[in-house]
Amino acid sequence: MSETVKISVRNLVEFILREGDIDQRRTAGADKEQMQLGARIHRKIQRQMGSDYHAEVPLKMEVLCEGFTLCLEGRADGIIKREDEIVIDEIKGVLRELKYIEEPVAVHLAQAKCYAYMYASQNHLEEIRIQMTYCQMETEEIKRFLQTFSIEELKTWMEDVIKRYEKWAKFQMEWRKVSRESIRQIQFPYAYREGQKELAMSVYRTILRKKKLFIQAPTGIGKTMATVFPAVKAVGEGLGDKLFYLTAKTITRTVAEQAFQTLKKQKLRYKVITLTAKEKICFCEEAVCNPEACPYAKGHYDRVNDAVFDLLTATDDMSRSNIEEYARKHEVCPFEMSLDVALWVDAVICDYNYVFDPNAHLRRFFSEGGKEDYLFLIDEAHNLVERAREMYSAALYKEEFLTAKRLVKGMDRKLTRKLEICNQQFLVLKRECESYREYTSVGHIAVSLMNLMAELERFLEETEAEEVREQLLELYFHVRAFLNIYDILDEHYVIYTELETDDSFLLKLFCVNPAVNLQEYLSRGNSTIFFSATMLPIRYYKKLLSVEKEDYAVYVSSPFQKERRKLFVGTDVSTKYTRRTGQMYERFASYIAAALQAKKGNYIAFFPSYRFLEEVYEKFQRYQTEDVICIVQEQSMDEEKREAFLQAFDQDRSESLIGFCVMGGIFSEGIDLTEERLIGAFLVGTGLPQVCNEREILKKYFDRHGENGFSYAYLYPGMNKVLQAAGRVIRTAEDRGVILLLDERFLERQYQEVFPREWDDYEIGTLKTAEKSMMKFWDQEM
Incomplete structure (x- = not known):
């Protein structure tokens, strides 16, 4: 029986077909599609499409490759079934004006072509149509592109995409065999300290049962090895696929690295990467990510896949120095390359935000729905409460809009007007606030911010005033983050305004209990182990870090006299x-x-x-x-x-x-x-x-x-x-x-x-x- 390698349609096309420069000056693109607001537009369009429109249709296809089966999965936004034709509909919500979209974005169309081929081949169609639907999220104006493809045309195209991916899938499959065979040979590297063996057994049982475990264990008991070793063993038994070792501090990342190195002395074959912040690993004096400022950003996506494959097949050592060496060799961004390498390794050591932060998480792992075989080991978990509150909260200052309005006054009448509306709405709230004030809703402000986003998007596309552009881009990201959080508001939030001591005025969406938001990401994995030397009372941390009632908890007493x-x-x-x-x-x-x-x-x-x-x-x-x-x-x-x-x-x-x-x-x-x-x-x-x-x-x-x-x-x-x-x-x-x-x-x-x-x-x-x-x-x- 051949082994199966799974990949989503979106990940396949975005990985194989990406090209060109890194250019963060552009506000349009993939980031915006992560906005929760886009999902609302999807649903609204789907409801308007009539009885022959079938929304969110799951599609799956297995392709026999050399020595393995590639399982391709996805969900078509819509399939229109008429007597004389079948149309695959791919919907994208955008904030830029539709006049700037003259043809479908290549990776968007590629996603639709995959769905079209999957459906057409399974239903024995000779041809099928693809409709690319772009919706401007402020005005809800729609622009569509319609194309017809023959099954043979799609088949040839699809076979080429799969062929290009095949070497990656083959590497993944072969490496997994080598790694898991080596896992079976390793033993716990030390004599167990008091309580350490029981702790390791608790971790393994929790992973086996696909649960969460909260561990209160004192420093010195060896928590890191007592969690890493059973987790690696569980991967060897097929109970998980990839480890995420998450922590808030650099020193604990080093301890985790040392734990894996210790196991490697027993001939463990395990590729482990520690993600380094962009500012630290960047080759340039300043992390300005565009092709004019950085030679490594220019043409990055044309070369990065070769760089990653070169590194993965040359060594098991995914250290920062090796990442930098291969990034220089292939002239690519070391930070973006490290994120791509993370897709193919066995364990990722990183800060909490790479998994949980809605503005910074690894979209390569967490933008798709569904469940994966991830195992989360969360060190110093007591820090996650405040960090998660910060990640899932958002704030805007009145002064941001006033400054931006003064900046563009005389340059752009429409944008000035939208900024003035937001500034006036904040002024009304400020007059109602003596120290702070709670609100049940600020929906009217969210609408104005949506309107402002569209004008900011247009202005940033058109302006040649670079200094103005840079300052407005910061506001753009702040507003976008606020709207993303606004869309997930629930009873675990408090909306409040505050007049600060320097007279600046703040509107905040404050996530009081982050457990539900954390669950959004933890649910993608099989099991989560929270551990810390200070997790008392456990009930407090359970309430703020998990929504489950059946979570396990272990208290390990100090082994010291x-x-x-x-x-x-x-x-x-x-x-x-x-x-x-x-x-x-x-x-x-x-x-x-x-x-x-x-x-x-x-x-x-x-x-x-x-x-x-x-x-x-x-x-x-x-x-x-x-x-x-x-x-x-x-x-x-x-x-x-x-x-x-x-x-x-x-x-x-x-x-x-x-x-x-x-x-x-x-x-x-x-x-x-x-x-x-x-x-x-x-x-x-x-x-x-x-x-x-x-x-x-x-x-x-x-x-x-x-x-x-x-x-x-x-x-x-x-x-x-x-x-x-x-x-x-x-x-x-x-x-x-x-x-x-x-x-x-x-x-x-x-x-x-x-x-x-x-x-x-x-x-x-x-x-x-x-x-x-x-x-x-x-x-x-x-």
Whole structure:
């Protein structure tokens, strides 16, 4: 029995038949077709077409190739069945004026020709007609192109397309055999740590049952290997096809890469790519993607398939350096090439946005409907809640329209008028708003924005004023993103306006609970594993990251000896605003001094804000001697300064080192300072986000929906920061350290409910007892 390789009609034609330059100056094209608004136009046209029109017709065809079967699938927008003819209708919603479309776009027509051949050959037709229907989405004006094709003409064309794709399908099939055979030979590369084997088994069972799993597991248990290894094994058993390892931070991507490299030492054949941001991998000084500015953009699509095939067949190493080498060799864009390579590899390591962000996701994988055999491994999953809210929210400022209007006034009367209408509508909302105001609908503004989009599209096509064009293009993308989100508004959103402190005025579509939107993408795969060292309470993360009721959850206890860690709760300090006095700042500084007195070493103090940090740092100056070195986190540190900050903890020295940092900042998670590099952390406060309009909107929303609004908006996100910062201290079985929780609120029931189980041995004390307690801990023999 020959193996089957599947591909959608759209992916086939867009991959094989693409040509020309990368040119992001053009607003028309494939991106716009992703707009949800286009689907609405499709449905409206389909309903108007009469009884002989059959909408959304699934089509499937199998083609015998050398050694395998190619399965081609798709869905025709419409098939018109009349007595004397059959017409395949392909609908495209566009924002540009129809006068600019003089003939069908080549890949659009190719898609229709595939459907025409599939239908004609299965129904034994000698000829068939193709109707390309373009609909202008503002005016709903329609322009059609009608052509007749013989079955022989379509067959010849189709055979050529399939022949060009055949080598890719053959590569895919042969590589899969090699890779899966190698998977069967690999074993878990280490002796299992306590809890690690059970964790790996839970991951495999979850994939087997095609479910989701939420894992709360402490740092040091080896979560990465305990998720990667069973997932790779599951692929070897045919339970999945491609792994997506998703994370929010660069350092965790490196850990994932290392896990795959470790398995490759056992002769695992696995192609793994880490996607690098465009700005970092671009060969040019500035990532300006058009053929005039970049030689690699010119003719990119004419050469990129050869570049990708060359790389894939030459090596298993899909590293950044290799991507860059082959991109230079074939003179193509390294970023766009890496996205194409991702289609053919076994595992993709990337940021969350490549999968979930509606404006940035990998359309190669997620623009088509239907289900694929993807396995999602989501690291540091606690970060996904806020990141997803950001991805599925959209905002516009009144000032954007006013600036644009002034820019084009005198240049284009129609566009100026549309901008003025939007500006006036925002002005009305601004007059109704004192601080912030919630709305149930802003449909009238969405209509005006649609009208504006059409004029922006026209202007951007016609103008030769490059500077004006660049500024308006930014507005165009903002409006487009807003309309995309507007089209998926549901009960999980809050629409609000806000008058900001600098008098700028904002209209926001705020995604409060992103679970439904995330499901849109997660449902394309077989299974999802969410894991983090701080996923408490699990119920909170389940509610905001998943819509399923039957999701699994695993709590893995810490494998480290409690005796190697001192947890101390200081009850005579508070970070409440009403208690923030010079005397209180002095007491926090004294706690730090007491710890340094008990044991020389490296420490980090985490504060609720830069202002709080500065106040305590000022008080600490009187304790600073030549035996104590202080380093302070600055706002907006560049990469060089971050590296220098962390390198300070690597140096051997006779003095103590104390780093002053902000909780929830760049140094409170994702850094790995093992053994003597960090022996203590001070958690100043409960990490609660600052009270602001958006947090209050969250609070009220969850209160209305029967949840504890304060916990969802403030307490849980805050305590996550605390747990993350505390997790910097004990990283390995050899580590010893102290964790001081400095706020009386840590003793309140609602905060203690979020404590990990292994925090049940905390000691309660005050500044008077802290130094003695820590000295006693350090005096113990291990």
